[in-house]
Amino acid sequence: VTETAQTGGSEALAALHRVFGYEAFRGEQEAVIEHVVAGGDAVVLMPTGGGKSLCYQIPSLVRPGTGIVVSPLIALMQDQVDALRAAGVRAGFVNSTQDFDERRIVEAEFLAGELDLLYLAPERLRLDSTLDLLSRGKIAVFAIDEAHCVSQWGHDFRPDYLALSLLGERWPDVPRIALTATATRATHQEITQRLGMPTARHFVASFDRPNIQYRIVPKADPKKQLLSFLRDEHAGDAGIVYCLSRKSVEATAEFLTRNGVEAVPYHAGLDAGTRAAHQSRFLREEGLVVVATIAFGMGIDKPDVRFVAHLDLPKSVEGYYQETGRAGRDGLPSTAWMAYGLNDVIQQRKLIQSGEGDEAFRRRAASHLDSMLALCETAQCRRGQLLAYFGQDPDPVGCGNCDTCLTPPETMDGTVAAQKVLSTVVRLQRERGQKFGALQIVDILLGKRTGKVIQFDHDQLSVFGIGEELSEGEWRGVIRQLLAQGLLAVEGEYGTLVLTEASGSVLRREREVPLRKEPKKPATSRSGSAG
Ligand code: ADP
Numbered sequence: 233v234t235e236t237a238q239t240g241g242s243e244a245l246a247a248l249h250r251v252f253g254y255e256a257f258r259g260e261q262e263a264v265i266e267h268v269v270a271g272g273d274a275v276v277l278m279p280t281g282g283g284k285s286l287c288y289q290i291p292s293l294v295r296p297g298t299g300i301v302v303s304p305l306i307a308l309m310q311d312q313v314d315a316l317r318a319a320g321v322r323a324g325f326v327n328s329t330q331d332f333d334e335r336r337i338v339e340a341e342f343l344a345g346e347l348d349l350l351y352l353a354p355e356r357l358r359l360d361s362t363l364d365l366l367s368r369g370k371i372a373v374f375a376i377d378e379a380h381c382v383s384q385w386g387h388d389f390r391p392d393y394l395a396l397s398l399l400g401e402r403w404p405d406v407p408r409i410a411l412t413a414t415a416t417r418a419t420h421q422e423i424t425q426r427l428g429m430p431t432a433r434h435f436v437a438s439f440d441r442p443n444i445q446y447r448i449v450p451k452a453d454p455k456k457q458l459l460s461f462l463r464d465e466h467a468g469d470a471g472i473v474y475c476l477s478r479k480s481v482e483a484t485a486e487f488l489t490r491n492g493v494e495a496v497p498y499h500a501g502l503d504a505g506t507r508a509a510h511q512s513r514f515l516r517e518e519g520l521v522v523v524a525t526i527a528f529g530m531g532i533d534k535p536d537v538r539f540v541a542h543l544d545l546p547k548s549v550e551g552y553y554q555e556t557g558r559a560g561r562d563g564l565p566s567t568a569w570m571a572y573g574l575n576d577v578i579q580q581r582k583l584i585q586s587g588e589g590d591e592a593f594r595r596r597a598a599s600h601l602d603s604m605l606a607l608c609e610t611a612q613c614r615r616g617q618l619l620a621y622f623g624q625d626p627d628p629v630g631c632g633n634c635d636t637c638l639t640p641p642e643t644m645d646g647t648v649a650a651q652k653v654l655s656t657v658v659r660l661q662r663e664r665g666q667k668f669g670a671l672q673i674v675d676i677l678l679g680k681r682t683g684k685v686i687q688f689d690h691d692q693l694s695v696f697g698i699g700e701e702l703s704e705g706e707w708r709g710v711i712r713q714l715l716a717q718g719l720l721a722v723e724g725e726y727g728t729l730v731l732t733e734a735s736g737s738v739l740r741r742e743r744e745v746p747l748r749k750e751p752k753k754p755a756t757s758r759s760g761s762a763g
């Protein structure tokens with residue numbers, strides 16, 4: 233066994249150099265490839281960008297026969313195959329986008345043993361004609377990509393995946409490798425069970441990126457905060473700044489350039505030529521900053537990205553992890569920095585409510601956002617929270633390389649503060665039949681006689697001025713955390729604040745509300761008081 237494994241190992245390494253032009257394997261790749269080349273089944277769990285493709289591509293090259301890749305991503309097959317062919321790999325695909333003749337050519341190549349890799353959509357494998365075709369050729373390995381699609385409890389369930397267990401029954405001697413970036417233990421078990429791979433070896437790559445320092449700061453003046461972060465810690469470094477809208481991408485890139493930081497914008501509204509030029513400058517130059525929407529980054533493999541900054545809240549922890557994961561691929565210290573504030577919560581909640589999609593879609597989006605907010609509001613280790621989200625065990629004492637570990641936030645009993653906010657919302661609604669946004673609520677609590685307060689007679693409310701013990705920034709922090717905890721909700725296009733079912737228990741003093749203390753900082757743009 234060791235001898236074949238060793239030969240397999242050196243052949244694999246040769247293929248890595250010759251075909252893909254890489255120096256060395258990453259993480260678990262080598263162990264996975266060795267195992268599969270030797271004929272073993274494998275279940276591989278690796279984060280996105282971790283390098284799953286090589287885990288089946290190299291065994292397909294090294295073992296005799298064709299590697300059959302089952303993938304639900306039909307839209308990507310053409311690109312994947314083109315890229316492989318450009319590297320000299322004999323690859324093809326069969327899917328519904330092809331006409332009869334194109335399909336016949338690929339099938340003939342497979343039967344003649346002229347393909348290293350053949351990509352198929354899962355629904356193909358239900359067809360007798362496909363199974364018949366496969367049994368007339370020689371198969372090196374079956375790769376089942378996006379294997380979590382077999383899980384009925386997951387987001388991406390595809391009934392066609394359930395039929396894939398027949399591969400093991402029909403081809404017991406062909407090794408199978410199932411791959412996914414979805415990490416919960418339950419999904420993992422389901423994959424093994426439903427695909428019928430009880431003896432598969434499991435390779436679980438860690439989701440931890442120890443060289444990335446995670447930091448989330450309260451948002452006050454985001455562009456300025458970003459600038460001092462860059463000046464203080466990343467002068468001359470390459471990095472990515474993510475913004476939600478094209479407009480803020482443009483404005484931020486301009487702002488940085490004006491302040492002496494070389495930065496270019498990247499978003500889907502720019503023409504293809506500009507986008508390509510900015511991307512290639514980023515890859516080529518040493519210290520360029522790209523300010524981008526999430527359109528930027530897929531397939532970008534620049535090892536020395538020193539920071540990823542978020543000026544707006546990502547929609548999910550998966551998105552955050554993927555985007556921040558573009559920092560520090562070379563293993564050197566890097567920073568994931570985000571500015572986060574009340575408006576992020578309001579804006580994202582509004583987006584979900586007014587967005588398209590059915591009720592189930594909205595619920596899912598809301599639960600993704602909730603996990604993201606929990607990460608932002610946690611007083612515990614950020615890395616621990618991230619790892620736990622992906623089903624991995626965090627270090628119980630904390631990582632020592634995130635903001636909450638480095639400067640543990642103070643927490644306080646926020647029950648009274650929460651009651652004050654909620655009663656103000658209740659009073660407005662019950663006594664006046666009115667709903668207002670966070671700005672007005674804070675002005676009422678602080679007892680400010682602003683134009684809008686006078687206009688609506690809000691200085692006559694019994695709650696007027698009951699919150700002078702906290703600053704404006706602190707009240708915004710309280711409201712933000714109530715929104716994050718689901719004790720308050722936003723409604724409509726103006727983002728007015730309304731109670732939730734859970735609010736009642738706070739108003740009735742049935743529960744306590746622990747809150748993070750807002751760090752003391754200078755007053756924000758709105759200054760002075762009218763009263
Ligand atoms: P995944 O499918 O897990 O999301 P990919 O297989 O697409 O990840 O790989 C992500 C990126 O990493 C690709 O650009 C790939 O070429 C690169 N990559 C993978 N393995 C290696 C390696 N051993 N050395 C250098 N780059 C690698």
Ligand code: ZN
Nearest residue numbers: 613631634637
């Ligand atoms: Zn930590």
